[in-house]
Amino acid sequence: MKNKALQNLIGGWFPNPEADKVSEAVVETDETSEEKIAAPEAINPSLLEFTEEESQFLNILVQPEQLHSLMSQLKSNSDTSFDYLFCLSGVDWGAELGIVYHLESTTHRHSLVVKVNTADRENPTFDTVCDIWETAEFHEREVFDFFGVKFNNHPNLKFLFLTEDWEGYPLRKDYEDEINMVIK
Amino acid sequence: METTTVNNNFKSEEYFINMGPQHPATHGVLRLLLTIDGEIIKKVEPDLGYIHRSIEKMCERDSYQQIVHLTDRMDYLSSHINNEAVCLVVENALELEIPDRVKVIRTIIGELTRIASHCLWWGVMGMDVGALTTYFYGFRDREMINDIFEETCGARLTMNYNIPGGLMYDIHPNFVQRTKDFVKHFKTKIPEYDRLLTGNVIFQKRMKGVGILTKEDAISFGASGPVGRGSGYSCDVRKHHPYSALDKVTFNEALKTEGDSLARYEVRIMEMWESLSIIEQLIDTIPEGDYKVATKAVIKLPKGEYYQRVEAARGELGVYVISTGTKNPYRLKFRSPGFSNLSLLNHIAVGGKIGDLVASMATLDIVVPDIDR
Numbered sequence: 001m002k003n004k005a006l007q008n009l010i011g012g013w014f015p016n017p018e019a020d021k022v023s024e025a026v027v028e029t030d031e032t033s034e035e036k037i038a039a040p041e042a043i044n045p046s047l048l049e050f051t052e053e054e055s056q057f058l059n060i061l062v063q064p065e066q067l068h069s070l071m072s073q074l075k076s077n078s079d080t081s082f083d084y085l086f087c088l089s090g091v092d093w094g095a096e097l098g099i100v101y102h103l104e105s106t107t108h109r110h111s112l113v114v115k116v117n118t119a120d121r122e123n124p125t126f127d128t129v130c131d132i133w134e135t136a137e138f139h140e141r142e143v144f145d146f147f148g149v150k151f152n153n154h155p156n157l158k159f160l161f162l163t164e165d166w167e168g169y170p171l172r173k174d175y176e177d178e179i180n181m182v183i184k
Numbered sequence: 185m186e187t188t189t190v191n192n193n194f195k196s197e198e199y200f201i202n203m204g205p206q207h208p209a210t211h212g213v214l215r216l217l218l219t220i221d222g223e224i225i226k227k228v229e230p231d232l233g234y235i236h237r238s239i240e241k242m243c244e245r246d247s248y249q250q251i252v253h254l255t256d257r258m259d260y261l262s263s264h265i266n267n268e269a270v271c272l273v274v275e276n277a278l279e280l281e282i283p284d285r286v287k288v289i290r291t292i293i294g295e296l297t298r299i300a301s302h303c304l305w306w307g308v309m310g311m312d313v314g315a316l317t318t319y320f321y322g323f324r325d326r327e328m329i330n331d332i333f334e335e336t337c338g339a340r341l342t343m344n345y346n347i348p349g350g351l352m353y354d355i356h357p358n359f360v361q362r363t364k365d366f367v368k369h370f371k372t373k374i375p376e377y378d379r380l381l382t383g384n385v386i387f388q389k390r391m392k393g394v395g396i397l398t399k400e401d402a403i404s405f406g407a408s409g410p411v412g413r414g415s416g417y418s419c420d421v422r423k424h425h426p427y428s429a430l431d432k433v434t435f436n437e438a439l440k441t442e443g444d445s446l447a448r449y450e451v452r453i454m455e456m457w458e459s460l461s462i463i464e465q466l467i468d469t470i471p472e473g474d475y476k477v478a479t480k481a482v483i484k485l486p487k488g489e490y491y492q493r494v495e496a497a498r499g500e501l502g503v504y505v506i507s508t509g510t511k512n513p514y515r516l517k518f519r520s521p522g523f524s525n526l527s528l529l530n531h532i533a534v535g536g537k538i539g540d541l542v543a544s545m546a547t548l549d550i551v552v553p554d555i556d557r
Contacts, residue, residue: 054488083403086493087502089517102491102504102519106403106417109424113489135406138527161233161556171241182245 001079001110003058010080011046013073014066057102057113067116068127074103074112075132081105082112085129088139090147092173093117097124097147128154146171198226203538205234211308212552216529216541223537228530236556243516248274248348248483251516256342258520259554261301262497264337265294267346269503272427273492274348277485277507284429285473286350288466291429292363293333293345295459299370300329301497302452302459305549309449310381312546313390318381325373328366332359348483350476363467367460374456382453391446395532395544398443405531406524409499410455411548414448416441421495433465448547482511498522498549522554 001009048070049061062070074082087102098117104110118124128151130136140151141160148169151157159166168175198221205215213234219227239258243251248270255266268290275282307322330340336356337345345352381387397407402415412419420437422430438454440447485507492503499521506515525548533541 056489056491085406086408086500087491087504087517087519089504089515089519091506091515100504102502106419133406134401134404134531135524135527138523142523159233160231161236163233170238181241 001108003052006058006080006110006112007050009077010060010070010074011048011050014047014070016044016047055113057111059113059115061115061117064116064118064126067114068129070114071101071129071132074114079108080112081107083107083133085133085135085139088136088143090143090149090171092147092171094173095119097121097149097172099126099143099149101129123150124148125150125152127152130154148172197221203541205231211550214526214550214552214555218538218541220538223539225533225536225538225541228533228541230526230529232556234556235553239557240516240518243513245512247511248485248513251513252346252348253344255518256344257553258518258557259496259498259501259522259551260341261304261551262297262501263342264290264297264345265494265496266501267344268294268428269492269494269496269501271346271348272494273490273503273505274483274485276492277488277490277505278348278479278483280349280477280479282350282477283473283475284471285475287429288432288470289351289355289475290346291433292463292466292470293337293343294428295462296329296332296363296366298459298497299456300326300333302456303329305452305497305546306377306381309546309549310387312542313387315381315384315387318377321373321377321380325370328362328369332362332366335359335362347476349479350474354475355470360467360470363463367463367467370456370460374453377453382450388446390539390543391449391547392444394445394536394540395547396442396444397528397532399441401528401531402443405528407499407528408521408524409495409497409549410438410448410451411499411525411528413438414440414451414547415443419500421493421500425493427492427494429466430462433462435462445543445547452549484509484511485513496521498551498554499525518557520554520557522551523557526550526555 047063047066051059074080082103082105084104084106085101086104089100091098091100096117096119098115101114103112116126126149128140130140140154141157143149144157145159145162146169198219201218201220203216203218205213215231217229217231218225239254242254252267252270255270256263258266303322303326307319310318333343334340336359337343397415399415399417402412402417408419416439418437418439423437435458438451438458440451487507487509490505494501501521502519504517505513508514529545529548532544
């Protein structure tokens with residue numbers, strides 16, 4: 001499926017209640033003419049934010065509350081069927097901490113990137129996706145080690161690489177270790 | 185831990201035992217926490233981090249040319265392919281036009297690396313299940329490839345032959361002839377491997393029906409490389425997302441549907457044949473031209489995110505770069521094949537014996553620095 005079609009399909013799963021009130025007239029317009037739909041709307045029709053800028057994949061930014069339900073639909077829907085989570089990365093964006101999920105469908109061979117961020121650096125928590133893709137169990141433990149991000153409902157959330165008494169989150173940008181880190 | 189009475193007479197007891205980190209069958213410093221009942225495995229839990237060097241953190245401080253060298257130290261048996269992955273991500277981001285000569289040479293050396301890696305795997309795999317001879321046979325043939333690498337790349341294992349923009353230097357004048365000699369030699373040796381080990385009754389009994397992984401589980405666990413293909417899961421990055429000169433060659437994706445240890449073993453043997461075929465198709469047609477294009481001394485990637493997937497000897501290696509436009513990546517993540525493949529070990533080992541665990545682990549072909557990054 002092409003990125004545009006994916007965007008229309010997935011965006012429709014999470015309609016923005018705000019957008020309906022403002023732009024009821026816009027929904028009536030012809031769907032093939034993209035400009036008419038895009039131009040007058042200041043409000044995103046979906047709760048998800050899509051972008052293709054600065055990336056080779058279609059990117060979706062999702063709110064933490066919708067993460068799990070989006071992910072399970074992406075896997076179970078037969079038009080998307082993203083059954084292969086090929087990369088799960090934690091990222092420290094500075095103000096926010098985030099997770100980036102790279103997904104591929106082995107039947108349709110299309111790819112997608114899902115991102116989720118939180119501004120809570122003290123106690124960052126997301127829902128686990130390891131009930132959807134088993135590979136996420138280890139990848140989420142890796143993120144837990146190095147970014148201190150917790151995952152709700154994770155079956156075995158404990159340090160995978162680090163020792164139990166380790167302090168700090170090594171891959172965060174504000175981590176300091178004067179002995180072992182060489183700063184240039 | 186837990187005591188249950190079996191047949192009213194004997195007591196069965198679950199207990200806990202460490203396998204590794206210095207166990208010879210774990211090929212490095214991998215520690216497995218085993219929960220066993222007699223010899224039946226109830227649970228396998230890997231404990232990692234004994235040689236973690238935090239390469240991803242180091243990358244955030246290094247330039248892109250330096251990062252290439254760090255990737256050797258992940259999966260050291262497919263170092264050339266790891267180097268290539270980082271070079272490709274940089275070249276694609278800079279939109280550099282890479283000469284065909286470079287692409288072809290990279291692919292040939294990449295396939296030689298794959299054969300060398302599989303030779304070593306075949307040797308230690310036999311040793312893990314009790315056949316010491318294979319170790320010497322595998323290393324004998326791998327030695328020829330290492331000699332080729334030494335002459336052209338200057339190193340035998342951690343080659344660093346790729347640089348962003350091309351190759352470190354041109355191939356050695358002997359490269360083509362020695363590679364052809366190797367292909368001719370190795371074609372007579374794979375049947376020898378089959379005669380020695382594949383058809384062996386004891387070996388077959390150790391492997392057949394052991395460590396079964398279904399296709400659905402393989403996809404869900406993110407299995408890649410021969411582990412996924414042994415379960416009938418078509419996951420060859422060279423087929424689905426071809427890079428370098430791989431779109432110019434024809435080869436078959438090695439696939440088996442049984443999903444057991446023997447299937448994973450046979451996939452690797454088939455892959456050696458396919459790699460030989462790829463090398464044969466390219467070795468006579470190495471185009472003339474430059475062996476690199478000039479890049480700036482300080483490489484700055486444009487702001488954005490880049491992802492490159494390559495098929496390393498153990499499966500899919502992914503390099504995910506987030507750049508803010510500076511000379512260092514903001515974040516660089518390696519999706520290593522061994523890490524995902526290890527995560528399914530518990531799934532395929534539970535219910536089997538400790539000996540089966542060793543056999544299953546040998547066919548997962550684990551390289552610990554690749555997991556510990």
